[in-house]
Amino acid sequence: MFRWFERRLDPFPALPATQPPRGLVAFCRHYTRGAGPWLLAMAVLGAAIAVGEVAVYAYLGSLVDRLAEHGPEGFLAAEGRTLLGIGVVVLLGLPLAMLLSSLVIHQTLLGNFPMRIRWNVHRYLLRQSMSYFQDEFAGRIATKLMQTSLAVRETVIKLLDVGVYVLVYLGGALAVAASADWRLMLPFVAWAVCYAALMSYFVPRLSRVATTQADARSVMTGRIVDSYTNIATVKLFSHSQREQAYARDAMDGFLVTVHRQMRLATAYNALNYLLNMLLLFAIAALGIWLWRQGAVTTGAIAVGIAFALRILGMSQWIMWEMSALFENIGTVRDGIGSISVPPTVEDAPGAKALPPVRGAIDFEGVGFHYGKGSGVIERLDLHVRAGERIGLVGRSGAGKSTLVNLLLRFHDRESGSIRIDGIDIATVTQESLRAQIGMVTQDTSLLHRSVRENILYGRPDATEAEMIEAARQARAHDFILELVDAQGRRGYDAHVGERGVKLSGGQRQRIAIARVLLKNAPILVLDEATSALDSEVEAAIQENLATLMQGKTVIAIAHRLSTIAAMDRLIVMEQGRIVEEGTHARLVAGDGIYAQLWRRQSGGFIDPGVVAEAEVVD
Template identity: 50%
Template sequence: MMDRFLQRFENVLDPFEDDAGSGEDGVYRTGHLRPLPAETNAFIWHFALQAKGPLIGLLIAGGLTGGIEAVLFTGVGWLVDALGHSTPETLVSDHFWLIAGLLFVTLIGRAALLFASSVLEEQVISPSFYNRIRWQSYRRLMEQAYSFFQNDFGGRLAQKVQQVGMATGDFITTILQTFWSFVTFIFLTVTILGAIDWRMALVLVLWVAGYVWIVRNLLPKIREYGRASADARSIVSGRVVDSFTNILSVKLFDSSRQEDAFVKDGFVYLVDMTRRSTRAITEVRTVVALLNGFMMSGVGVIAVMGWQAGSVTAGGVATALGLVLRLNQMSGWMMFNINGLVRNYGTIQDAVATITRLPTLIDAPDARPLVPAKGAIRYEDVTFHYGKGGGVIDHLSLDIRPGEKVGLVGRSGAGKTTLVNLLLRLYDLEGGRILIDGQDIAGVTQHSLRAAIGVVTQDTSLLHRSIRDNIAFGKPEAEEDDVVLAAERANAEDFIPSLRDPKGRTGYDAHVGERGIKLSGGQRQRIAIARVLLKNAPILVLDEATSALDSEVEAAIQENLVRMMEGKTVIAIAHRLSTIAAMDRLIVLDKGAIVEEGSHEDLLAKNGLYASLWRRQSGGFLFTESAAEAESAAAE
């Protein structure tokens, strides 16, 4: 029953609310989500405004909590005085409303306030608000260009998303609830003690000044170490995840345990930053203990002296001592929370620097969906150097007719994959433009562009989900029969039924492990081919699509690949030239330029670079002395 009651409060905040970032036509545009503020205070305020109602409620509850604390200790003093002015027989009748009021505040008022505060924090704010911060941070990172993820650890980025949600939520709730309750208690304590004896209030004012001095002068060091520690934790997380993700390479090649040394280096940095932070915390705790000793001694001496002089009642002494003892307890606890605030602030600063970075590759403000028609592709004077200032692609122009099957050939680094990546707009051009059916790809939405192109790459990575989900990833609305048909056409039906994961899921329900590690290279490639077959895009890119397949399996699905290419514009990259020799046209690249083009027979007759590459492969993968002599003779 209580669960059902509390569930009513869990939907006050939507944990996945965000700006849609859509244009007037309702089409989502990559890079057009509202940017998150890059300044830390503005970042925190941005999210606080998204939950202002519940947070104002938490602020009120925090203030009332501090007020009830002060009232209870003051009530103890009133009760002591009441005991001194009444007999056991007349105590209740003489002070009924005082006793009843204290009982009500203790039994009902305090419990009701703590319940309301707990509901606000635990049901309304903690799950939904914290997750909203994570969700919006995740979405901003997903808006980043492909190159952004190439330059960082995936685990490090994931850690920042997790940390920023927790740190921002904790920072806000601690200020509104814990810190504000503490400030309210201090204000009421100064007021109450000032009414008893102004000198006690003066001691508290001096104590507050000392406390503020500590916060302003000693805690910044903790904040800086907190930020460094957060970055160190992200580095450690990134390195550990990188080791686990590439565990096979580590097992096969790391005989000298250099990976352990690499990860240990991250841990060493984390331990060093943590030790510096804890040294600063010990310094602060020591100063606070001395300051609290001065405060308690000062108030205690003045209270007792006042009682001796007859200006302070026994109840007043009890009130004063109770309040300062509670204040001592709260101040130590509050300093711990302030340390947490400072560390959380440092964590937010560290994460904000990454999460709020503006995407470098975005859709144009007036971008429209690509309307694929026949699949004509045109490279016009394209230049791209990965920002290096030279090499790769220089002023390249190429026309691919609708439905034409084109093979890209060249030595490693000639620019074959770069041309494909530019077509997919994983990078922005430095010069020229690329057109699909007359539409400049820089002026269409990235989502619609990539929806029109099916890609099978050499390095096939699958998602740690079911076989079914991986095949249907490019077409989530696909029916079960369509998924099965795609798997059959990719010759994957022979192994899928026998799959079983550690949780007992079998066949199409079996999960494949991180990056598809539970499958062989050939099995992963066949799932990737099935995914492209199901997507059925008008343009097809095959980047070493059958490289992970053995000859028997490759021959078995070759017919289906040919059928898949029917009616589509195809760009195929292969180092095994025999796999693309039957293409309509071969484009030979060297140092980012087209040096030859034509059919397989035409290029062999030209006896140029392609013929040289062909002779090397047809004579074996090793460039033997006999092959060199044959090439030299042919050149003569």
């Protein structure tokens, strides 16, 4: 039975992960798609329970009159069928309705519903552009995802479950009171009006505080995660106290919102309790007065007082439910600001997959300014033949990495075009474009998974033998076999820690190179790919990189010029423009920017024979 209800709502739907709307109601409706029938079933069952409880309370309240009216001898004869019906409702109907309601809520909705939201939000965020993740803490994004999914669930369920139950119950109580004497209904109406006024005062304030609190919580969590993520830097600079102060500042900000919220809760609680006592007093006083006038029976007074006592307890429950509701509404609104953001780089409508390419790359009149209007890259033209190996050279900020990011479509060029084998990369899907480009960066980031999973990320369908061969070529196999993690996993099964923190920079770099070797893409980008390696290991890997580069189009960025001097062609960039190009020897002889950069570095690390060979090829 449990399993049947648990399988009614798919937690991982195959619906397209589209941008959610920014309005609160529209956002919640967007993420309740597919769950509607079960939310409706929950609301209907809640209404049925409320109706059943009202009927039972009404009958039990009037039982005093019925006992007096029929006496011991005739009571069962007159009320037997009614008592049997009430017994069926109490012993079978209400428990069954409550069971079904609990199964729908706990088995179908509470687990699967927020998981659907997490799944859809996560899939959408994975499509976000690089700039989105550069502008946010990773911990903050993850916190927003987790908090918002739960908040949407609580907001929708509380409105449909609690809201429907309360409205039906109060409506039933008013109808029962009015059936005895319309005047007995007046205290309930007055209570409802005052309670609505109370809510209209406190709810907006609680909502605003909740929104502020959700943002403060995200800032607090983000700062704490930032400290943990960069713990090596914190310890290296002996800044534990500074990080404590940094986190405490955010915690203080969060605590201010908590105190504001609790002050409102206390005032609300006190006023609500006073209002409930006034209702109880008014019902009792009015009932006694009407009874003395002969307008109502003692049973009617019992019914009114029973409903007043029930509402007294219910109003406290409503208060906390409403406080939680508007806290969740605040969290949803806060999450909307981070989640409902359009990607800055999107596939064109009808974009197709990039077919297998040879690797000819053309930058034609490319301009890019990070939205600033000028600077970075200005009308750049660069033509790379298929299979050609070029090196990008220039001072920091010259635009080398930006050029590579435009090729990968981490950003979209603002003017001009970029083509691979004559195909404009803006017309193909980003996934298919990047699938044909292998890249090794200076700041190597590994997944917090096993070494095997990190290497196979390059080509998940590769065999074990192919994976090990790639690791051997990257000079990583030997040290991998010696790895042991905290759980005792060894070798390729050992986990590398967050961003590969358990490995040295050189080890991370070699695993990253093995990953790209395994990918075997036709276009290869090396951005300071061997900068973290010592000279001996670099020399060994260079041999394998030379093998890897055969037949591939290669774009290599390096500040250490000796590592790219043997490339087919060197491109010198300055302020987003190409100012020099040619072979190493020609550029050195030209006495330009490259020659100046070369003279500042030691040329002793490069084999003159390699340069001479490169000149012959040219």
